[in-house]
Amino acid sequence: EVQLVESGGGLVQPGGSLRLSCAASGFTFNNNWMSWVRQAPGKGLEWVANIKQDGSEKYYVDSVKGRFIISRDNAKNSVYLQMNSLRAEDTALYYCARVGGGSGWRFDYWGQGTLVTVSS
Amino acid sequence: SYELTQPPSVSVSPGQTASITCSGDKLGDKYVSWYQQKPGQSPVLVIYQDNKRPSGIPERLSGSNSGNTATLTISGTQAMDEADYYCQAWDSSTVVFGGGTQLTVL
Numbered sequence: 001e002v003q004l005v006e007s008g009g010g011l012v013q014p015g016g017s018l019r020l021s022c023a024a025s026g027f028t029f030n031n032n033w034m035s036w037v038r039q040a041p042g043k044g045l046e047w048v049a050n051i052k053q054d055g056s057e058k059y060y061v062d063s064v065k066g067r068f069i070i071s072r073d074n075a076k077n078s079v080y081l082q083m084n085s086l087r088a089e090d091t092a093l094y095y096c097a098r099v100g101g102g103s104g105w106r107f108d109y110w111g112q113g114t115l116v117t118v119s120s
Numbered sequence: 121s122y123e124l125t126q127p128p129s130v131s132v133s134p135g136q137t138a139s140i141t142c143s144g145d146k147l148g149d150k151y152v153s154w155y156q157q158k159p160g161q162s163p164v165l166v167i168y169q170d171n172k173r174p175s176g177i178p179e180r181l182s183g184s185n186s187g188n189t190a191t192l193t194i195s196g197t198q199a200m201d202e203a204d205y206y207c208q209a210w211d212s213s214t215v216v217f218g219g220g221t222q223l224t225v226l
Contacts, residue, residue: 035215037163037215037217044204044206044217044218044219044220045155045157045163045206045208045217045220046217047208047214047215047216047217050213050215059213059214061214062121095162095163100165100168102169103151103169104151104153104168104169104170104210105151105153105208105209105210105215106151106153106165106168106169106208107153107155107163107165107208108165108168108174110162110163110164111162112162113162
C-alpha cells in the first residue's frame with residue numbers, strides 16, 4: 001500500500017524558514033517524480049514544486065522560485081521542501097504527492113498534508 | 121502562464137447527470153486529470169489521461185477533452201459525489217490546477 005506521510009509544519013514568523021519532509025513507502029521510490037502541492041485555507045489546490053527521480057530536474061511555481069528548494073533522498077525514501085523567506089501568503093496545508101508513471105502528468109497518491117502557518 | 125478555468129459551483133439532483141467543465145487554451149492538446157476532494161480529506165485522483173479511471177473509481181465518472189474544454193461527467197449522481205472537483209494539466213514543465221468546482225447534490 002502506497003503511503004505518504006508529511007511532517008515539519010508549524011507556526012513560523014514572516015521571513016522565517018521551515019523544512020517539510022515526506023516519508024514514502026509501499027512503492028519503489030526512485031521510480032517516480034515527486035511533488036509538493038499546497039492549499040491555502042478555504043482555497044483551491046496550487047502546485048508548488050516537482051523533482052525528478054534522480055533529483056536532476058526541479059521545477060517551481062513562480063511565487064516560490066528563489067525561496068523554496070525541493071530535494072529528495074532516495075536512500076531514505078523521502079522528499080523535502082526547504083522553505084525560506086516565508087510570507088503570510090505561504091500559509092497553507094502542504095501535500096506531498098506521487099506523480100504517476102506513463103504519459104500525462106497526474107498525482108496518483110497524496111499524503112494527509114502538513115499545515116504551515118506564517119504569522120507574527 | 122497557462123490558466124484553467126472552472127465554474128465555481130454546479131448543482132445536480134440525485135440520479136441526474138452532472139457535467140463539470142475545465143477550459144484552457146488548446147487544452148485538447150494536453151492530457152487532463154481530475155481530482156475529487158471531500159471536506160477535511162486529501163484529493164483523490166478520479167480521471168487521468170483525459171478519460172481513464174484509476175482502479176476503484178466508479179464507471180459513472182467519465183472524462184473527455186477536446187478543443188479548449190475538458191469535461192468531467194458524473195452519471196447517476198449520488199449524495200457521496202458531493203465534493204470539490206479540480207482539473208489539472210501540465211504545461212511547459214509546470215503543473216496547473218483549475219480553481220475548483222463545488223458539486224452540490226440537491
